[in-house]
Amino acid sequence: MECRVLSIQSHVVRGYVGNKSATFPLQVLGFEVDSINSVQFSNHTGYAHWKGQVLTADELNVLYEGIMLNKVNRYDYILTGYSRDTSFLKTVVDIIQELKKANPGLVYVCDPVMGDQGAMYVPEYLLPVYRDKVVPLADILTPNQFEAELLTGRKITTEEDAVEVMDLLHKMGPETVVLTSTDLPSKCGDQFLVALGSQKIVKPDGTKTNQKICMDIPKVDAVFVGTGDLFAAMLLAWTHHHPKDLKAACEKTVSVMHHVIKRTITYANEMAGPGKRPSPAQLELRMVQSKADIENPAIVVEAKVLHESSQ
Amino acid sequence: MECRVLSIQSHVVRGYVGNKSASFPLQVLGFEVDSINSVQFSNHTGYSHWKGQVLTADELHVLYEGIKLNNVHHYDYVLTGYTRDTSFLEMVVDIVQELKRANPNLVYVCDPVLGDHGSMYVPENLYPVYKNKVVPVADIITPNQFEAELLTGKNISTEKDAVEVMDLLHAMGPDTVVITSSDLPSRLGDRFLVSLGSQRKVRPDGSRTTQRVRIEVPKVDAVFVGTGDLFAAMLLAWTHHNPNDLKMACEKTFSVMHHVIKRTISYAHELAGPGRRPSPPQLELRMVQSKADIEDPAVVIEATVIS
Numbered sequence: 001m002e003c004r005v006l007s008i009q010s011h012v013v014r015g016y017v018g019n020k021s022a023t024f025p026l027q028v029l030g031f032e033v034d035s036i037n038s039v040q041f042s043n044h045t046g047y048a049h050w051k052g053q054v055l056t057a058d059e060l061n062v063l064y065e066g067i068m069l070n071k072v073n074r075y076d077y078i079l080t081g082y083s084r085d086t087s088f089l090k091t092v093v094d095i096i097q098e099l100k101k102a103n104p105g106l107v108y109v110c111d112p113v114m115g116d117q118g119a120m121y122v123p124e125y126l127l128p129v130y131r132d133k134v135v136p137l138a139d140i141l142t143p144n145q146f147e148a149e150l151l152t153g154r155k156i157t158t159e160e161d162a163v164e165v166m167d168l169l170h171k172m173g174p175e176t177v178v179l180t181s182t183d184l185p186s187k188c189g190d191q192f193l194v195a196l197g198s199q200k201i202v203k204p205d206g207t208k209t210n211q212k213i214c215m216d217i218p219k220v221d222a223v224f225v226g227t228g229d230l231f232a233a234m235l236l237a238w239t240h241h242h243p244k245d246l247k248a249a250c251e252k253t254v255s256v257m258h259h260v261i262k263r264t265i266t267y268a269n270e271m272a273g274p275g276k277r278p279s280p281a282q283l284e285l286r287m288v289q290s291k292a293d294i295e296n297p298a299i300v301v302e303a304k305v306l307h308e309s310s311q
Numbered sequence: 312m313e314c315r316v317l318s319i320q321s322h323v324v325r326g327y328v329g330n331k332s333a334s335f336p337l338q339v340l341g342f343e344v345d346s347i348n349s350v351q352f353s354n355h356t357g358y359s360h361w362k363g364q365v366l367t368a369d370e371l372h373v374l375y376e377g378i379k380l381n382n383v384h385h386y387d388y389v390l391t392g393y394t395r396d397t398s399f400l401e402m403v404v405d406i407v408q409e410l411k412r413a414n415p416n417l418v419y420v421c422d423p424v425l426g427d428h429g430s431m432y433v434p435e436n437l438y439p440v441y442k443n444k445v446v447p448v449a450d451i452i453t454p455n456q457f458e459a460e461l462l463t464g465k466n467i468s469t470e471k472d473a474v475e476v477m478d479l480l481h482a483m484g485p486d487t488v489v490i491t492s493s494d495l496p497s498r499l500g501d502r503f504l505v506s507l508g509s510q511r512k513v514r515p516d517g518s519r520t521t522q523r524v525r526i527e528v529p530k531v532d533a534v535f536v537g538t539g540d541l542f543a544a545m546l547l548a549w550t551h552h553n554p555n556d557l558k559m560a561c562e563k564t565f566s567v568m569h570h571v572i573k574r575t576i577s578y579a580h581e582l583a584g585p586g587r588r589p590s591p592p593q594l595e596l597r598m599v600q601s602k603a604d605i606e607d608p609a610v611v612i613e614a615t616v617i618s
Contacts, residue, residue, distance in 0.1 A: 011322075013374055014345045014383055027335050027599045034325045037351055040366075042377025051377030055351075059364055063324055066353025066362030072325055072592050281383050288338045 003240065004032040006099070007079040008060075008092055009229065011037035013052075016285040017044045017226035018081060022233035024287055025256075025294045029237045034075070036063055038088065044225045046280045057091040064095050073102050077236055081229050082113040084122055086129050093133045100137070110138035110174070111232040114147050127151075136173040140239060142232050143169070145182040159184060159196070163212060163306070166198035170210075175200045176239060176246065180231060181217070192216040195254065197303070199246040212306040213247050215254055222265055222278065226285050231257055234294075247303045254301045259293035260285055314551065315343040316388040317410070319371070319403055320540065321355075322348035324363075327596040328355045328537035329392060333544035335598055336567075336605045340548045345386070347374055349394065355536045357591045368398040375406050386410055386417055388547055392540050393424040395433050397440050404444045411448070421449035421485075422543040425458045447484040451550060453543045454480070456493040470495060470507070470617070474523060477509035481521075486511045487550060489561065491542060492528070503527045506565070508614070510557040524558050524614040526565055531572055533579070533589065537596050542568055545605075558614045565612040570604035571596055 005026060010018030019035045026033050038060070041052030067073050078096055083089045100106050112130045115121045131151050135141060145156050152168040155161065162179060169177045178197040186192035196214045203209060234256050238249040263286045268278035316337055321329030330346045337344050349371070352363030378384045389407050394400050411417045423441045426432045442462055446452060456467055463479040466472065473490060480488045489508040497503035506526040513519055545567050549560040574597040579589035 011346075011348065013347050014378060024335065024338050028339070028602065030599055030602075032599060035322075036324050037322065037348065040348055040351075040374065042374050043381060043383070047381050049377055049380035051373045051380070053366075053370055053373070055364075062362045062364070063351065063353050066360055067325060069360035069362070070354060070358045070592065072354070281381060288341055288343060291339065291341075 001030045002032075003030070003076045004034065004074065005077040005079055005236065006034045006036070006075045007233075008036045008038055008095075009079070009081045010039045010041065011035075012041050012043050014043045014284075015226070015281075016230070016287050018229055021226040021229035021285065021287070022079060022081075025230060026233050026237060028291055028294050031077075031237065034067075036060065038083065044280070046223070046225050054085070055088070057085070057087040060088060060091050060095075073099060075099055075103055075106055077240075078106065078108045079232060079236055080109075081111040081232060082122075083126070086123070086125055089126060089129050089134065093129075093137060096137050107139045107236075108137055109140040109142075109232055109236045110134060111142045111228055112138075112147050112151065113228065114150055116144055116146050118146060120150075131172075135169070138174040140176040140178075140235065141169060141174040142178050142180050142228070142235060144180050144228075148177075148179055156182060156184070159194075159214070159306075162196050163198070166196065166212070170198065170200055178235060178250065180228065186216045188216040191219055193219050195250075196306075197246050197250050199244075201244045207310060209308060209310050211246050211308045213250060213303040214306055215250060215301055215303045217254060217301060218258065220261055220265060222268070222283060224261065224264070224283060224285065225280070227257060227261065230260065230285065247305060250303045251299050251301060252297050254303075255299050256290075256294055256297040258300050259297060260287065260290045263290055263293075312341045313343075314341070314387045315345065315385070316390055316547065317345045317347070317386045318390040318544075319347045319349055319406075320390070320392045321350045321352065322346075323352050323354050325354045325595075326537070326592070327541070327598050329540055332537040332540035332596065332598070333390060333392075336541060337544050337548060339602055339605050342388075342548065345378075347371065349399065355591070357534070357536050365396070366399070368396070368402040371399060371402050371406075379409075384410060384413055386414060388551075389417065389419045390543060390547055391420075392422040392543060393433075394437065397434070397436050400437060400440050400445060404440075404448060407448050418450045418547075419448055420451045420453075420543055420547045421445060422453045422539055423449075423458050423462065424539070425454075425461055427455050427457050429457060431461075442483075446480070449485045451487040451489075451546065452480065452485045453489050453491050453539070453546060455491050455539075459488075459490050467493060467495070470505075470525070473507050474509070474617075477507065477523070478521075481509065481511050487557065489546060491539065497527045499527045502530055504530050506561075507617075508557050508561050512555065522557050523617045524561055525617050526561055526612060526614045528565055528612060529569065531576060533576055533594060535572065535575070535594060535596065536591070538568060538572065541571065541596065558616055561614045562610045562612060563608050565614070566610045567605055567608040569611055570608060571598065571601045574601055574604075
């Protein structure tokens with residue numbers, strides 16, 4: 001498999017967020033990963049302390065220039081996540097546009113990180129950049145419920161709402177949308193959250209079709225950092241292997257997440273000791289220890305097809 | 312296995328040198344790798360063009376401070392390689408010394424990158440820093456012949472010279488020394504180069520013993536970048552698994568190198584086409600494709616125990 005990903009995300013010295021979260025699993029699955037580190041921090045910002053440096057939009061351009069000058073700007077995928085800076089994000093958009101011209105089949109996987117649980121945790125003025133410039137370029141989008149609502153201006157209170165929101169997101173650009181988590185009630189009870197996905201495909205005979213799926217995902221009693229980044233990376237990998245089967249791609253992706261998270265939480269609780277809440281350092285994803293699950297995830301979550309329709 | 316490595320090396324967006332060369336193989340072998348990127352370049356400097364930014368000594372210190380403030384500055388290994396800046400190198404030494412105070416069992420694996428084939432390719436003022444500050448705190452070093460000669464002030468023309476140079480290096484600090492390549496004639500002919508290793512141990516009764524090995528390594532007709540970084544990382548891994556058996560650690564390490572290089576050169580020639588010399592992009596190590604060899608290298612190179 002000759003598949004090259006350009007991932008533009010954070011780097012942390014210690015732990016697994018951003019490029020640290022995305023790179024190893026993709027490499028383990030045989031992808032070539034070129035990585036531009038948008039920041040270099042000691043660790044993620046959920047620790048008591050964090051220190052480091054950020055890359056400016058100019059510096060990002062300089063790195064991209066180096067790639068261009070050597071004529072090695074051939075990519076199959078671009079992957080982006082958490083960003084705090086509008087000029088940086090706009091430069092990312094310019095780069096993606098150029099790379100799409102150079103690589104017509106290029107797939108841009110975008111996690112439009114803006115916030116969660118009703119609150120934004122990036123500067124507000126990133127929203128118009130995402131809505132008007134980034135999402136229109138994206139081919140695969142992994143918003144949570146809050147981000148999907150922000151981008152479309154529509155609230156989600158029922159599964160129907162979620163379906164409509166995904167259709168609105170399709171209209172903005174991406175053919176594949178996964179709502180990574182929602183507050184919708186799960187048929188399996190309140191120990192589960194609901195995720196949904198929607199993919200527009202053009203069949204070999206030229207007809208268009210749309211597959212929508214939903215998944216009930218076991219909740220975990222802990223706050224993880226870097227899981228969204230791992231999710232987007234694994235969705236990239238599994239949609240690559242199942243380009244017209246969102247059900248299969250999501251089952252693999254969500255299953256990997258489950259194995260990594262389970263291993264992590266067991267270890268974190270062990271480290272913290274009985275009755276104590278694990279610290280951010282202890283809750284770092286057990287990434288290298290999960291290599292076998294990453295390579296070949298046992299399916300533990302089943303996605304249900306909501307409906308397939310022709311368009 | 313709970314083993315944490317702090318690797319302070321370059322990052323390139325594309326390709327495999329520095330941290331890009333060291334991290335994936337170590338992670339694949341189950342090591343936790345914390346990485347401080349000393350630079351971020353588009354690609355290594357052997358391409359026609361390269362662009363990027365460097366980390367200053369102060370910025371390095373700031374990152375380390377973050378790790379320390381969170382009380383997560385506990386490492387089993389530190390790994391360093393190519394550096395061009397004396398103040399950066401001196402800051403690295405300070406950090407290694409502090410980390411050794413936090414963990415007295417810490418093993419510092421140092422590739423003292425100074426040059427090759429008779430000439431220096433870093434600024435000359437790095438040499439005294441390596442000699443007087445870095446090598447004395449190193450536990451494992453991987454100099455080539457030129458670097459070993461530079462550090463000890465002694466030339467190597469025979470195997471006996473090489474053994475003496477390795478003993479001189481032991482006296483400077485490191486208990487494990489591997490001269491990664493030399494011009495010494497190989498018993499297997501001129502398609503091979505000679506590498507040597509020496510490991511000094513203290514027996515339970517206090518007496519000292521030294522195991523020395525010679526390795527005949529098949530030469531390859533190509534210039535690779537990043538292989539030294541991969542070598543140091545894999546020597547870290549295989550000495551970790553074979554702490555008292557340099558012969559075995561070297562056989563594993565040199566064998567991994569062989570598999571990765573062989574795969575790389577085949578692919579490079581395929582890309583370049585018949586009769587054409589592969590370009591630097593085409594010669595990037597086939598790292599992710601070599602995962603199985605990295606995990607479990609078939610031993611194809613034998614180390615001979617000498618003296």
